[in-house]
Amino acid sequence: MPVKIYHSIVNQLTMFNGYVKGHLKRKLYPFYIRAANLFFAKRSYHAWIQANEPNTADLEAQRTCIFDNMPLFAVVCVFNPSQSIIASLRRQTYVRWHLYILSDSPPLQAEENITFIDISLPSNEIIAQIDGDFIVMLGLNTVLCPFALYEITASININLNGPNGKFFYSDEDSLIGGKRASPYFKPDYSPDTLRSFNYIGTLLVIARELFVQEFTHMPDNIYAVALKCTHNAKGAIVHIPKVLYHTTDNDTRHAAEAISAHLVELGVSVEVEQRSPGLFNVIYEIKGSPRVSVIIPNRDNSVLLAKCVKSVQTADYENYEIVIAENGSTKKDTFVLYDTLKQDKRIRIIHWQGTFNYAKVNNDAVRDSDGAILLFLNNDIEAINPDWIVNMLRHAVRKDVGAVGAKLYYPDGTIQHAGVAVGVGGIAVEYYKGLKTNSTGCFNRLSAVHNVAAVTGACLMLKRELFDRIDGFDESYALAYNDVDLCLRLLELGFPTVWTPYSELIHRESRTRGYEITQTQRQRLEEESAMFTQRWRHILDEGDPYYNPNLSRKRGDFTLS
Template sequence: MSQKSKRIKELFGYACTLTREQGVGAMASRAAGFCKRRFLGKKARYLPGKETLQAQRQDAAAQKFPTISILTPLYNTPENFLRPYIESVIGQTAPNWQLVLADASDADHAKVADIVREYAADEPRIVYTKIENKGISANTNAAAKLATGSYLALADHDDMLAPHAVYCAGRLLAETGADFVYSDEALFEKSPERPKVGHFKPDYAPEYLMAVNYICHLAVFKKELFEAVGGERPACDGAQDHDLFLRIIDEMQRRDPAAKPLHIPQVLYYWRVHAASTSSGTDAKPYVVAAAQKAVADHLAATGRRGTVEEGKFPGTCHIRWQIDEPQPLVSILIPNKDHIDDLEKCLHSLYAKTTYESFEVLVVENNSADPATFAYYKKLPQRYENARVITYNGGFNFSAINNFARRYAHGQYLLLLNNDVEVLNGDWLTQMVGECSQPGVGICGAMLYYPDDTVQHAGVVTGLGGYAGHSHKYHKRGGSGYMFRLATVQDYSAVTAACLLVRTAVYDAVHGLDEAFTVAFNDVDFCLRVRDAGWRIVWTPYAELYHYESKSRGSDEKDTTKKARFDAERERLYAQHGRDNILHDPYYSPSLSLDYEDFRESADLRNLK
């Protein structure tokens, strides 16, 4: 079946489920939103309507929002960029802003000062200073010295703010007293009313932030924190904002370990795409790569974490090779098996032939095999594979119960739940997973799984996809960067598949293992959500790669009415255990992205955006 046919089939199934559970009206509303976006154009699709903007102006006039000083270094700024930028700030629906412009333009661009003074003559909230050009960080720091707001924001001289940027940020800051908030953004070439693409971000995702500066614009943070960390560092010019965000968050968490930035799921910033902008790619500014690696390396040093920062799979991304304590912690690999010894042999052979991590044991969990050849294979297995043994589970197939049973016989500091129908691809896969799972606050690590045709089978689990849960970037071609590099960088997710799942044994025990009421489906999603609720993070890495010959040992649940009924019951149990709203609102997935597809496309109705 082709990728397109698979998507159509799965989408049709979701449509039927939505109609059955929420009625024809809900299905019609989703379909109408899709058709409107698909066929009636995308003009101003991220901007609130005029009525909303007017309501914000009236509300802001009665509120006491904190003042946000917007810092913008100027350097030979073209008039056709500078005027729209200044006017986008003046046109804000909330009055609690100050625009600080530090002008480092050369003598041939004196008109920059003339334009700014023209606007400043009528607008006292615009502050202007002429400075010597010492680079983006030093110039930003010069602007910060003139800021009078309790919060600072960073904006580039060639970009534009959405009209409700200050209102949305100010309102959240007033309601929460947050130290740091950030928003979604969009790229444009000529006008924000014709955006090229939106960058819809997750809530705070620390592992993702070390890999790439996904926060970017619009970021608003307390001036006091900016001063406490010494402002921006010229040594990181090119990735100065990435470096600043990491240091501010470190300072926040030094004061309060639970502190984190808050995400505003609104497009509040428009990033202009042109030849000299980093929005057109890091090739425009190659020094960004080295600066980003320094920023992350310094962050590791400041937080006492041990690892080597390398360039990631794509320019502008980082990858950390974590230092693992010696002796290597033991990993107990649990592999349920029923017959299918060809699959099991492929799995074990690849595991032992390729894996460079040395400290592991293998527990094959026999479950109701009927073929005499299987038991003959088991008899020879301990001699063929070092530290491998077979244990026997007596009971009907229940994936959760089988793994809970196997855990009793495991001696490792980590447990690796592994399907018998996977094949290891890269030698350091387990080293990468242990490195990630050993980091502070991380309880679980998942892997990149491919179908045999080299398309993605699993790159993290997003709850809410298809109404319940689905795999990120499913069917995407191998080797791509995915949405905002999310297919090519270490990521924070709400869940990962148990086809290849590494967990700290202490964490597994603390949440009492897998829930045996989930016999086949969603046991991994439920398990990860319980681990997440217990305060641990779930991480996925693209640097552990395996083939997954999905469901070979069980067959298709859809073709068996009994299995389908069981699947539907377990799906409903997921709602009952974790709440429908919690399932449909994954913090690591944006409410402006589709729940109908796995490829991070915009939602047909851009729900909740306006």
């Protein structure tokens, strides 16, 4: 019972039969989402712009603002930018900028604040001619909002005395027929998201010392610059959650090469496959064949357990063991199944006594296992694709990753789990719950490997050394939030959670223990909610780093707040 994460669960379970209500919500939710998205796309973004962006008077006030630090921006365009880009620079309310155009065909007449540099010159000579405190890499299809450099300067000043201030990026939207549409409200720095597609975009602001340190040759691929600089800026990356520019086209040329070259430079052996234009899957190498310990708590329901075990046995990965933590089964067919399963030497049954505590059951089962990799499964999980373990393992073995989660469906084919947003929907909510199987989500989110704050313990993989380092699941959370808490503790240590759409499974949520809960369990849920809220108050207040603050805190559907 690891993902009862709605803050209102107590009232829901008290008033209604949970299974019936959950079934109705799954049926109706996709229609609600489509209607809501249509409304927001046509009306709410315009209203959001009016409410959140500076008006004419605000822009005039910005022109007279004096900051403690007034940086000079060296705006760099590789090849000739359009006149609309140059015009957007001239409209800036912050005027300390100089445009450098790297081209082999400069115009006959020079313009104020614009320098043309022959792109055929040696890279060190080009870089030496570029003068500025911050290098602004600008894509050829990027038109700046008039307040863009002002907001960047404000953010630089906010971060003067802290570690964050070497690399800046912002949200964006598109110009379609001359009108603003399709806003992209981005997450904070998400390395795995960036390796799936260039979510950071085409406005990069880089401290000169970082730029000079990283580039001995003048880069001409803005995606490559984003990959390299964000990796090396470490904790000095600032996401400005404001729409600071518009794009008219998305150039994805040489993207796969940029990802591959970046990872090769880091000494990481990968293949990069293109899934669709601009969307990539990085296939990490699994060195050797690490042993995977599959932990499955169980009480009765032999049919589901048999399907779950078969999903592991028929997966295209052989070095595993299965530890079934038996807790309170009473049906004869359950024990008949146990006798059959034990004929496989890779399967062991341990008997766990006591009142059910999800965290403690799993912690104790881990002590009876010996794999370098731990895979926690609910007994109501059934795999769809045979390479699901391998696809999770490719990320779990990485030294810079914490927990790994999968794409889970209800038996009717709608999405049950695509990661967890913390501080949304009360305490936490699962993304896109109830959408159809073929839904792609916001900017292909449901089709891309990306970072999330947490994933469900119903299907969660991580290295044993990390599990031991944080002392496993917190046993104070007997019923709820134990999986989310584990992921957040890993994130605190610098190990982000990865969600992959390439491991697909069916999750018959809570079929074993059901939705009915006792008064004691209800009280326990309330206590655990209060405990989680106190422990993670800073994230609940500040917001999930992977869920933009401009988006709704009521739902995890990426609609505007």
